[in-house]
Amino acid sequence: MPDNWGYVFSAYGLAAVALLGYWRRLAGRAKRLARPAVRAGNVRQG
Amino acid sequence: MAARALGWLTVLALIAGLGAAFGYAPREAVQGNVQRIMYLHVPAVLTAYLAFALVFVGSVGYLLTRRAGWDRLALAAAEPGVLFTGITIVSGSIWGKPTWGTWWTWDARLTSTAVLFLVYVGYLLLRGMVDEPDRRARAAAVVGILGAANIPIVHFSVKWWRALHQPSTILGPEPSPIAAPIAAALLINWIAFTLLFAYLLAKRMEIARLEDTHAG
Numbered sequence: 001m002p003d004n005w006g007y008v009f010s011a012y013g014l015a016a017v018a019l020l021g022y023w024r025r026l027a028g029r030a031k032r033l034a035r036p037a038v039r040a041g042n043v044r045q046g
Numbered sequence: 047m048a049a050r051a052l053g054w055l056t057v058l059a060l061i062a063g064l065g066a067a068f069g070y071a072p073r074e075a076v077q078g079n080v081q082r083i084m085y086l087h088v089p090a091v092l093t094a095y096l097a098f099a100l101v102f103v104g105s106v107g108y109l110l111t112r113r114a115g116w117d118r119l120a121l122a123a124a125e126p127g128v129l130f131t132g133i134t135i136v137s138g139s140i141w142g143k144p145t146w147g148t149w150w151t152w153d154a155r156l157t158s159t160a161v162l163f164l165v166y167v168g169y170l171l172l173r174g175m176v177d178e179p180d181r182r183a184r185a186a187a188v189v190g191i192l193g194a195a196n197i198p199i200v201h202f203s204v205k206w207w208r209a210l211h212q213p214s215t216i217l218g219p220e221p222s223p224i225a226a227p228i229a230a231a232l233l234i235n236w237i238a239f240t241l242l243f244a245y246l247l248a249k250r251m252e253i254a255r256l257e258d259t260h261a262g
Contacts, residue, residue: 003079004144011083011137022129026249033256
């Protein structure tokens, strides 16, 4: 049977994209939640 | 600090897994190099089983105690569980094309895995639809418990029904017929995926805890 490297790299590549995408999404959410909330009363005008 | 250490340990384990899959493991005699997809496909499904077993534990824990921590465990396990099931389905489909000649067939294993995926996508959608925390957690727990019934169906489907998918070569009743280097590469990748899952679970649980704190 031919080696079909294209299929192998597609499978690993798609998995890497999905896992990295999820990890980045989690990291972004954690960063947003860790940031102190900006309250409307604290915003200075002008 | 512990999460960071787990993260770096996971990175090292994944690098070792790739080295084992592409360097250490030999070219398979019948399928050739396309068989290397197995080092992704099998650990992904085993990790998904583990994730959904934890959804079950968290769901039962919540219904018994009504403590939010159990619900957070169930949620934090469900998301990566869906991700790993998706990776299982896509990698299996890519492996199926050169070996079976088709991307997809309504075989018992493939169909039950697709149902497993849809049940837990439904679980996550349900959580997004209910605002009241206790009602959301109770409804999700019921789905989390019922959904777990699908795990043995997926695993034993190749035994119970005639299937194109090969029977279980690991976690089966008979000793595994896999050659030692292939089994070792599979084990290293299984450990790497389990560490990855533990890292994602810890991170997602921390986010859920912060979200609960912010919600007041």
